[in-house]
Amino acid sequence: MCQLLGMNCNTPTDVSFSFAGFAQRGGRTDHHADGWGIAFFEGRGVRLFVDSSAASDSPVAELIRRYPIKSRHVISHIRKATVGEVALENCHPFVRELWGRYWVFAHNGDLKDYAVRLHGQFRPVGSTDSEHAFCWLMQELAKAHASVPPVDELTRTLAELVPQIARHGTFNMLLSNGQALWAHASTKLCYVVRRHPFTSARLADEDLSVNFAECTTPDDRVAVVATTPLTCDEHWTLFEAGALKVFQDGALLAP
Numbered sequence: 001m002c003q004l005l006g007m008n009c010n011t012p013t014d015v016s017f018s019f020a021g022f023a024q025r026g027g028r029t030d031h032h033a034d035g036w037g038i039a040f041f042e043g044r045g046v047r048l049f050v051d052s053s054a055a056s057d058s059p060v061a062e063l064i065r066r067y068p069i070k071s072r073h074v075i076s077h078i079r080k081a082t083v084g085e086v087a088l089e090n091c092h093p094f095v096r097e098l099w100g101r102y103w104v105f106a107h108n109g110d111l112k113d114y115a116v117r118l119h120g121q122f123r124p125v126g127s128t129d130s131e132h133a134f135c136w137l138m139q140e141l142a143k144a145h146a147s148v149p150p151v152d153e154l155t156r157t158l159a160e161l162v163p164q165i166a167r168h169g170t171f172n173m174l175l176s177n178g179q180a181l182w183a184h185a186s187t188k189l190c191y192v193v194r195r196h197p198f199t200s201a202r203l204a205d206e207d208l209s210v211n212f213a214e215c216t217t218p219d220d221r222v223a224v225v226a227t228t229p230l231t232c233d234e235h236w237t238l239f240e241a242g243a244l245k246v247f248q249d250g251a252l253l254a255p
Contacts, residue, residue, distance in 0.1 A: 002092070002108040004189065005038075005076040006174040006225040008181035010249035012070035013222055015040075017210050018230050020065050020203065022076060035079040035091040038064060039104040040071040041178040046102045047071075050091040073176045077106035089126035093174075094134050096122055098141060099148040101177045105134040108227060109170025109186060133165050137175070151180045151253070155246050158182055162244055174225065180248040183225045185239035190229055192236045193252060194222040201231040221250030 005022045007015050019038065036058065037050035047069065051060045077092035092106040107130035114129050120142060122135035137158075144157050158175070162184050165171050172189050175182040183189055196219070198212035225247070229236040239245065246253045 002106075003078040003227045004106055004108050004172060004174050004225070005074075005227075005230070006176070006181050006183060006247075007071075007074040008176075008223045008225075008247040008250055009072045010219075010221045010251075011217075012042075012072055013220070014068040014070050014215075015074045015076075016065055016068050017201075017203070017208070018224055018226075019061075019076060020206055020208055022078065022226070022230060035088070036061060036077060037091045037093050037106075038074065038076040039093045039095065040069050041073040041102070041104070041176065042069075042071060044101065044178060046095060046104060046178075048093070048095055048104075050088060050093075052088045052091055073104075073178055073181060075104045075106050075174045075176055075181075077108075085127065087126065090128050090131075092128075092130060094131050096134070096138050098138055098177075099145075101148060101179075103138060103175065103177045105137070106130075106174050107133060108172040108188075111165065111168040111171065114165070114168045133171070133173075136165070137161060148177070151246065151248060154180075155182065155244070155253075158184075159244050163242070166242070172227065180246050180253075181223070181225065182244065182246050183239070184244045186241065188227055189225060189239040190227075190236040191223060191225045191239070191245070191247075191252070192229075192231075192234050193250065194220075194224070194234075195250070196220070199234075201234050204230060204232045223247040223250045223252065 035052040111129040120139040124131040202209040
């Protein structure tokens with residue numbers, strides 16, 4: 001299946017360390033070689049980079065590794081095609097506008113017999129079950145609220161909607177509107193929260209380490225969500241099956 005990476009912080013943070021290891025899973029340390037993408041929120045705007053080639057060999061991925069874009073909300077995806085051909089329009093993350101805000105979504109898993117009706121403004125461009133599910137989520141959120149609600153209210157709505165998709169198969173997903181990061185696990189997701197006192201970490205997929213104490217302040221806080229642990233010397237917490245978690249300002253919010 002595909003691989004997911006999400007980052008949520010209380011201050012704009014460089015994701016290049018985590019992405020350096022994550023990108024190796026796109027064809028080098030793993031077999032997810034059917035495209036990749038990454039989205040960075042900057043204020044209300046979004047920088048989106050997608051490529052249908054393998055992340056480990058992509059010149060665009062190399063640009064991201066070398067260009068320290070700082071963001072408080074990042075979602076990245078490495079694709080192993082199951083539904084939909086290998087094509088640019090089928091690369092995650094997907095982006096839509098709702099209530100004057102961009103929403104970014106990425107999915108890992110397969111949805112069986114998923115053909116819910118789309119009757120609003122949200123339509124898929126590509127042919128993946130993932131984009132279809134994202135459009136349905138946006139459609140139902142728009143029906144449930146007249147304008148952007150608080151994060152806790154959005155979480156309650158998503159807790160009602162997400163199981164309706166997950167019952168069709170495996171639905172590990174990341175979603176953000178630049179206010180928070182929502183993550184749902186059907187099967188496999190984990191997270192780590194980095195905070196003071198910061199320590200060193202070494203990537204599991206590449207011979208690279210960093211001392212976070214040298215590039216942070218005591219007030220910084222960074223939450224990283226991934227399909228499997230990106231580092232081999234940090235304590236990553238596994239999601240429970242069916243869990244929907246929300247991260248804001250680099251912290252896991254209480255249910």
